[in-house]
Amino acid sequence: MSKTVTPLWEVFIRSRNGMAHKHVGSLHAADSTLALQAARDVYTRRGEGLSVWVVPSSAITASDPGDKGMMFEPAESKIYRHPTFYDVPDEVGHM
Protein backbone atom coordinates (compact mmCIF):
# COMPACT_ATOMS: atom_id res chain seq x y z
CA MET A 1 0.00 0.00 0.00
CA SER A 2 1.21 3.47 -0.76
CA LYS A 3 1.94 5.75 2.15
CA THR A 4 -0.88 8.23 2.59
CA VAL A 5 0.02 11.83 3.36
CA THR A 6 -3.38 13.30 2.55
CA PRO A 7 -4.89 14.83 5.70
CA LEU A 8 -8.12 13.55 7.23
CA TRP A 9 -11.13 15.86 7.64
CA GLU A 10 -14.35 15.53 9.64
CA VAL A 11 -17.54 16.51 7.81
CA PHE A 12 -20.54 18.23 9.39
CA ILE A 13 -23.79 18.88 7.54
CA ARG A 14 -26.78 21.01 8.41
CA SER A 15 -29.79 19.44 6.77
CA ARG A 16 -32.35 22.17 7.45
CA ASN A 17 -32.46 25.76 8.59
CA GLY A 18 -32.64 25.96 12.36
CA MET A 19 -30.92 22.60 12.84
CA ALA A 20 -27.38 22.20 14.08
CA HIS A 21 -24.58 20.87 11.91
CA LYS A 22 -24.24 17.15 12.54
CA HIS A 23 -21.18 14.98 12.11
CA VAL A 24 -21.72 12.67 9.13
CA GLY A 25 -18.31 11.14 8.51
CA SER A 26 -14.79 11.83 7.39
CA LEU A 27 -12.73 12.01 4.22
CA HIS A 28 -9.24 12.62 2.89
CA ALA A 29 -8.32 15.82 1.05
CA ALA A 30 -5.18 17.82 0.44
CA ASP A 31 -6.58 21.14 1.68
CA SER A 32 -9.76 22.78 2.95
CA THR A 33 -11.04 23.80 -0.51
CA LEU A 34 -10.84 20.27 -1.87
CA ALA A 35 -12.16 18.89 1.43
CA LEU A 36 -15.29 21.02 1.09
CA GLN A 37 -15.81 19.86 -2.50
CA ALA A 38 -15.21 16.23 -1.55
CA ALA A 39 -17.71 16.58 1.31
CA ARG A 40 -20.27 17.89 -1.16
CA ASP A 41 -19.55 15.03 -3.57
CA VAL A 42 -19.48 12.23 -1.00
CA TYR A 43 -22.05 13.29 1.60
CA THR A 44 -24.70 15.45 -0.10
CA ARG A 45 -25.57 13.36 -3.17
CA ARG A 46 -29.13 12.75 -2.03
CA GLY A 47 -30.03 16.29 -1.05
CA GLU A 48 -28.88 15.92 2.55
CA GLY A 49 -27.45 19.35 3.06
CA LEU A 50 -27.93 23.09 3.09
CA SER A 51 -24.56 23.83 4.66
CA VAL A 52 -21.32 21.90 5.05
CA TRP A 53 -18.42 22.31 7.45
CA VAL A 54 -15.11 20.52 7.20
CA VAL A 55 -12.71 20.46 10.14
CA PRO A 56 -9.21 18.96 10.21
CA SER A 57 -9.46 15.76 12.22
CA SER A 58 -6.23 16.74 13.91
CA ALA A 59 -8.01 19.78 15.41
CA ILE A 60 -10.31 17.55 17.45
CA THR A 61 -9.44 16.71 21.03
CA ALA A 62 -11.25 13.54 22.01
CA SER A 63 -12.02 11.95 25.37
CA ASP A 64 -10.10 8.80 26.23
CA PRO A 65 -12.30 5.67 26.11
CA GLY A 66 -10.45 4.50 29.19
CA ASP A 67 -11.86 7.45 31.14
CA LYS A 68 -15.48 6.69 30.37
CA GLY A 69 -16.25 5.50 33.90
CA MET A 70 -15.04 8.73 35.44
CA MET A 71 -16.39 10.90 32.64
CA PHE A 72 -19.88 9.55 32.08
CA GLU A 73 -21.08 7.10 34.71
CA PRO A 74 -21.69 9.69 37.47
CA ALA A 75 -24.48 11.18 35.28
CA GLU A 76 -26.35 7.89 34.92
CA SER A 77 -27.84 7.92 38.43
CA LYS A 78 -29.13 11.49 38.22
CA ILE A 79 -32.41 11.05 36.41
CA TYR A 80 -33.72 14.34 37.81
CA ARG A 81 -31.55 16.09 35.22
CA HIS A 82 -33.69 14.75 32.38
CA PRO A 83 -36.44 17.10 31.23
CA THR A 84 -39.04 14.33 31.46
CA PHE A 85 -41.11 15.63 34.35
CA TYR A 86 -43.08 18.14 32.33
CA ASP A 87 -44.67 18.29 28.84
CA VAL A 88 -43.08 20.33 26.06
CA PRO A 89 -45.78 22.08 23.97
CA ASP A 90 -45.80 20.94 20.34
CA GLU A 91 -45.37 24.56 19.20
CA VAL A 92 -41.86 24.59 20.67
CA GLY A 93 -40.80 22.23 17.93
CA HIS A 94 -37.32 20.80 17.73
CA MET A 95 -35.27 21.19 20.92
Added chain:
Amino acid sequence: MAATTNIRVTETPLVLYALRRADDALVLGHRLSEWCGRGPALEEDMALANIGLDLLGQARSLYAYAAEVEAAGHDEDGYAYLREAPQYRNLLLAELPNGDFARTILRQFLYAAFADPYWRAMMRSTDPTLAAVAAKSEKETAYHLRHTAEWVIRLGDGTGESHRRIAQALDDLWPYTGEMFEADAAEHALVESGAALDPAAFRAEWERTVADVLSQATLAVPPSGWMQKGGRTGRHSEHLGHLLAEMQSVARAHPGATW
Protein backbone atom coordinates in the same frame (compact mmCIF):
# COMPACT_ATOMS: atom_id res chain seq x y z
CA MET B 1 -35.71 -11.45 -31.27
CA ALA B 2 -36.12 -7.95 -32.69
CA ALA B 3 -33.44 -6.66 -35.00
CA THR B 4 -31.09 -3.95 -33.79
CA THR B 5 -31.02 -1.86 -36.91
CA ASN B 6 -29.90 1.70 -36.47
CA ILE B 7 -32.49 4.42 -36.42
CA ARG B 8 -32.45 7.09 -39.12
CA VAL B 9 -32.77 10.57 -37.74
CA THR B 10 -34.26 13.43 -39.71
CA GLU B 11 -31.90 16.17 -38.65
CA THR B 12 -33.77 19.42 -38.88
CA PRO B 13 -31.73 22.29 -37.41
CA LEU B 14 -33.42 22.03 -34.02
CA VAL B 15 -33.12 18.22 -33.82
CA LEU B 16 -29.50 18.47 -34.87
CA TYR B 17 -28.83 21.14 -32.28
CA ALA B 18 -30.35 19.05 -29.48
CA LEU B 19 -28.48 15.94 -30.61
CA ARG B 20 -25.15 17.75 -30.77
CA ARG B 21 -25.44 19.00 -27.20
CA ALA B 22 -26.92 15.73 -25.98
CA ASP B 23 -24.13 13.72 -27.63
CA ASP B 24 -21.49 15.96 -26.02
CA ALA B 25 -23.01 15.26 -22.62
CA LEU B 26 -23.60 11.55 -23.14
CA VAL B 27 -20.17 10.75 -24.56
CA LEU B 28 -18.30 12.86 -22.01
CA GLY B 29 -20.46 11.47 -19.21
CA HIS B 30 -19.78 7.93 -20.39
CA ARG B 31 -16.04 8.63 -20.35
CA LEU B 32 -16.34 9.74 -16.73
CA SER B 33 -18.31 6.61 -15.87
CA GLU B 34 -15.26 4.60 -16.99
CA TRP B 35 -13.51 5.94 -13.87
CA CYS B 36 -16.12 4.42 -11.58
CA GLY B 37 -14.30 2.23 -9.06
CA ARG B 38 -10.90 3.29 -10.45
CA GLY B 39 -10.57 6.86 -9.18
CA PRO B 40 -7.34 7.90 -7.47
CA ALA B 41 -9.24 8.14 -4.17
CA LEU B 42 -12.77 7.34 -3.06
CA GLU B 43 -13.58 11.05 -2.84
CA GLU B 44 -12.55 11.76 -6.43
CA ASP B 45 -14.08 8.53 -7.71
CA MET B 46 -17.43 9.84 -6.48
CA ALA B 47 -16.79 13.37 -7.74
CA LEU B 48 -16.17 12.08 -11.27
CA ALA B 49 -19.22 9.80 -11.11
CA ASN B 50 -21.33 12.74 -9.92
CA ILE B 51 -20.20 14.88 -12.85
CA GLY B 52 -20.88 11.97 -15.20
CA LEU B 53 -24.40 11.61 -13.84
CA ASP B 54 -25.03 15.35 -14.22
CA LEU B 55 -24.03 15.06 -17.88
CA LEU B 56 -26.16 11.96 -18.38
CA GLY B 57 -29.14 13.90 -17.03
CA GLN B 58 -28.45 16.77 -19.43
CA ALA B 59 -28.22 14.29 -22.31
CA ARG B 60 -31.54 12.69 -21.38
CA SER B 61 -33.38 16.03 -21.33
CA LEU B 62 -31.96 16.98 -24.71
CA TYR B 63 -32.66 13.57 -26.30
CA ALA B 64 -36.22 13.71 -24.99
CA TYR B 65 -36.59 17.13 -26.61
CA ALA B 66 -35.06 15.90 -29.88
CA ALA B 67 -37.58 13.05 -29.86
CA GLU B 68 -40.45 15.47 -29.31
CA VAL B 69 -39.29 17.79 -32.10
CA GLU B 70 -38.43 15.04 -34.57
CA ALA B 71 -41.76 13.29 -33.86
CA ALA B 72 -40.64 10.12 -35.62
CA GLY B 73 -41.29 7.71 -32.78
CA HIS B 74 -37.68 7.75 -31.55
CA ASP B 75 -36.84 8.00 -27.88
CA GLU B 76 -33.85 8.68 -25.63
CA ASP B 77 -32.66 5.09 -25.77
CA GLY B 78 -32.94 5.02 -29.55
CA TYR B 79 -30.70 8.05 -29.95
CA ALA B 80 -28.18 6.69 -27.44
CA TYR B 81 -28.09 3.02 -28.39
CA LEU B 82 -29.19 2.74 -31.99
CA ARG B 83 -26.93 5.18 -33.78
CA GLU B 84 -23.40 4.37 -34.90
CA ALA B 85 -20.37 6.61 -34.68
CA PRO B 86 -20.94 8.53 -37.96
CA GLN B 87 -24.44 9.44 -36.68
CA TYR B 88 -23.06 10.89 -33.46
CA ARG B 89 -22.68 14.68 -33.40
CA ASN B 90 -20.48 15.24 -30.34
CA LEU B 91 -17.26 17.23 -30.09
CA LEU B 92 -14.11 15.21 -30.68
CA LEU B 93 -12.87 16.50 -27.31
CA ALA B 94 -15.63 14.56 -25.53
CA GLU B 95 -14.71 11.19 -26.99
CA LEU B 96 -10.95 11.28 -26.39
CA PRO B 97 -9.77 8.53 -24.04
CA ASN B 98 -9.47 9.32 -20.34
CA GLY B 99 -5.73 8.77 -20.12
CA ASP B 100 -4.52 9.57 -16.62
CA PHE B 101 -6.34 11.61 -13.99
CA ALA B 102 -4.68 14.84 -15.16
CA ARG B 103 -5.93 14.36 -18.71
CA THR B 104 -9.47 13.54 -17.58
CA ILE B 105 -9.58 16.60 -15.30
CA LEU B 106 -8.15 18.90 -17.95
CA ARG B 107 -10.58 17.67 -20.62
CA GLN B 108 -13.46 18.33 -18.24
CA PHE B 109 -12.10 21.76 -17.34
CA LEU B 110 -11.68 22.81 -20.98
CA TYR B 111 -15.27 21.74 -21.69
CA ALA B 112 -16.80 23.21 -18.52
CA ALA B 113 -15.09 26.57 -19.10
CA PHE B 114 -17.17 26.75 -22.27
CA ALA B 115 -20.34 24.94 -21.18
CA ASP B 116 -20.87 26.94 -17.99
CA PRO B 117 -21.17 30.44 -19.50
CA TYR B 118 -22.88 28.94 -22.56
CA TRP B 119 -25.72 27.33 -20.60
CA ARG B 120 -26.04 30.37 -18.34
CA ALA B 121 -26.62 32.54 -21.40
CA MET B 122 -28.91 29.93 -22.98
CA MET B 123 -31.34 30.46 -20.10
CA ARG B 124 -32.51 33.40 -22.25
CA SER B 125 -33.19 31.19 -25.27
CA THR B 126 -36.50 31.89 -27.03
CA ASP B 127 -37.07 28.12 -26.97
CA PRO B 128 -38.65 27.40 -23.56
CA THR B 129 -37.43 23.80 -23.39
CA LEU B 130 -33.84 24.73 -24.22
CA ALA B 131 -34.04 27.56 -21.68
CA ALA B 132 -35.21 25.09 -19.03
CA VAL B 133 -32.46 22.59 -19.86
CA ALA B 134 -29.97 25.45 -19.68
CA ALA B 135 -31.21 26.56 -16.25
CA LYS B 136 -30.70 23.08 -14.84
CA SER B 137 -27.39 22.50 -16.60
CA GLU B 138 -25.89 25.83 -15.62
CA LYS B 139 -25.86 25.03 -11.90
CA GLU B 140 -24.24 21.68 -12.62
CA THR B 141 -21.58 23.01 -14.96
CA ALA B 142 -20.74 25.81 -12.52
CA TYR B 143 -19.66 23.14 -10.05
CA HIS B 144 -17.85 21.12 -12.74
CA LEU B 145 -15.87 24.22 -13.63
CA ARG B 146 -15.01 25.05 -10.04
CA HIS B 147 -14.02 21.49 -9.17
CA THR B 148 -11.88 20.86 -12.23
CA ALA B 149 -10.24 24.31 -12.05
CA GLU B 150 -9.12 23.61 -8.48
CA TRP B 151 -7.57 20.34 -9.63
CA VAL B 152 -5.88 21.89 -12.68
CA ILE B 153 -4.26 24.43 -10.36
CA ARG B 154 -3.10 21.78 -7.89
CA LEU B 155 -1.81 19.39 -10.53
CA GLY B 156 0.01 22.11 -12.44
CA ASP B 157 1.42 23.74 -9.33
CA GLY B 158 1.91 20.43 -7.51
CA THR B 159 4.76 17.97 -7.84
CA GLY B 160 7.15 17.60 -10.77
CA GLU B 161 5.25 14.53 -11.90
CA SER B 162 1.77 16.09 -11.67
CA HIS B 163 3.02 19.15 -13.58
CA ARG B 164 4.57 16.99 -16.28
CA ARG B 165 1.37 14.97 -16.69
CA ILE B 166 -1.02 17.90 -16.96
CA ALA B 167 1.35 19.84 -19.21
CA GLN B 168 1.40 16.83 -21.54
CA ALA B 169 -2.40 16.62 -21.42
CA LEU B 170 -2.64 20.32 -22.28
CA ASP B 171 -0.42 19.87 -25.33
CA ASP B 172 -2.44 16.86 -26.48
CA LEU B 173 -5.95 18.25 -25.87
CA TRP B 174 -5.42 21.81 -27.03
CA PRO B 175 -6.00 21.13 -30.77
CA TYR B 176 -9.46 19.80 -29.88
CA THR B 177 -10.68 22.99 -28.18
CA GLY B 178 -11.41 25.01 -31.33
CA GLU B 179 -14.34 22.81 -32.33
CA MET B 180 -16.39 24.05 -29.36
CA PHE B 181 -16.71 27.46 -31.03
CA GLU B 182 -17.75 26.23 -34.47
CA ALA B 183 -21.27 26.67 -35.83
CA ASP B 184 -22.60 25.68 -39.25
CA ALA B 185 -25.51 27.04 -41.30
CA ALA B 186 -28.06 24.86 -39.48
CA GLU B 187 -26.98 26.26 -36.15
CA HIS B 188 -26.81 29.82 -37.42
CA ALA B 189 -30.47 29.49 -38.44
CA LEU B 190 -31.31 28.84 -34.77
CA VAL B 191 -29.08 31.70 -33.70
CA GLU B 192 -31.07 33.99 -35.99
CA SER B 193 -34.32 32.97 -34.29
CA GLY B 194 -32.88 33.39 -30.78
CA ALA B 195 -33.33 29.70 -29.92
CA ALA B 196 -29.57 29.13 -29.82
CA LEU B 197 -26.50 31.24 -29.26
CA ASP B 198 -23.43 31.45 -31.44
CA PRO B 199 -20.72 29.50 -29.60
CA ALA B 200 -18.09 31.79 -31.12
CA ALA B 201 -19.42 34.58 -28.90
CA PHE B 202 -18.15 32.68 -25.85
CA ARG B 203 -14.58 32.33 -27.05
CA ALA B 204 -13.19 35.44 -25.37
CA GLU B 205 -14.64 34.49 -21.97
CA TRP B 206 -13.38 30.93 -22.37
CA GLU B 207 -9.90 32.19 -23.19
CA ARG B 208 -9.90 34.44 -20.12
CA THR B 209 -11.02 31.63 -17.81
CA VAL B 210 -8.49 29.20 -19.23
CA ALA B 211 -5.63 31.73 -19.14
CA ASP B 212 -6.42 32.64 -15.53
CA VAL B 213 -6.51 29.04 -14.29
CA LEU B 214 -3.49 27.94 -16.32
CA SER B 215 -1.47 30.84 -14.97
CA GLN B 216 -2.33 29.84 -11.39
CA ALA B 217 -1.35 26.32 -12.38
CA THR B 218 2.05 27.58 -13.66
CA LEU B 219 1.14 26.27 -17.12
CA ALA B 220 1.62 28.22 -20.33
CA VAL B 221 -1.34 28.73 -22.68
CA PRO B 222 -0.44 26.85 -25.87
CA PRO B 223 -0.28 28.85 -29.09
CA SER B 224 -3.56 28.71 -31.00
CA GLY B 225 -2.63 26.66 -34.02
CA TRP B 226 -4.46 24.32 -36.33
CA MET B 227 -7.58 22.84 -34.75
CA GLN B 228 -9.22 19.42 -35.15
CA LYS B 229 -12.88 19.27 -36.08
CA GLY B 230 -15.43 16.93 -37.61
CA GLY B 231 -17.40 15.55 -34.68
CA ARG B 232 -20.35 17.85 -35.32
CA THR B 233 -20.81 16.29 -38.77
CA GLY B 234 -20.08 12.70 -37.75
CA ARG B 235 -16.40 12.49 -38.72
CA HIS B 236 -15.00 11.06 -35.50
CA SER B 237 -11.73 9.77 -34.15
CA GLU B 238 -11.21 6.02 -33.95
CA HIS B 239 -12.01 6.19 -30.22
CA LEU B 240 -15.76 6.79 -30.48
CA GLY B 241 -16.51 3.45 -32.14
CA HIS B 242 -14.91 1.56 -29.26
CA LEU B 243 -16.76 3.66 -26.72
CA LEU B 244 -20.11 3.05 -28.42
CA ALA B 245 -19.42 -0.68 -28.86
CA GLU B 246 -19.15 -1.01 -25.10
CA MET B 247 -21.92 1.44 -24.22
CA GLN B 248 -24.39 -0.11 -26.68
CA SER B 249 -23.48 -3.78 -26.20
CA VAL B 250 -26.32 -4.67 -23.84
CA ALA B 251 -28.95 -2.72 -25.76
CA ARG B 252 -27.92 -4.38 -29.01
CA ALA B 253 -27.61 -7.90 -27.54
CA HIS B 254 -31.03 -7.69 -25.86
CA PRO B 255 -33.17 -5.31 -27.93
CA GLY B 256 -36.04 -3.80 -26.02
CA ALA B 257 -35.06 -5.54 -22.77
CA THR B 258 -36.42 -4.07 -19.57
CA TRP B 259 -35.38 -4.65 -15.96
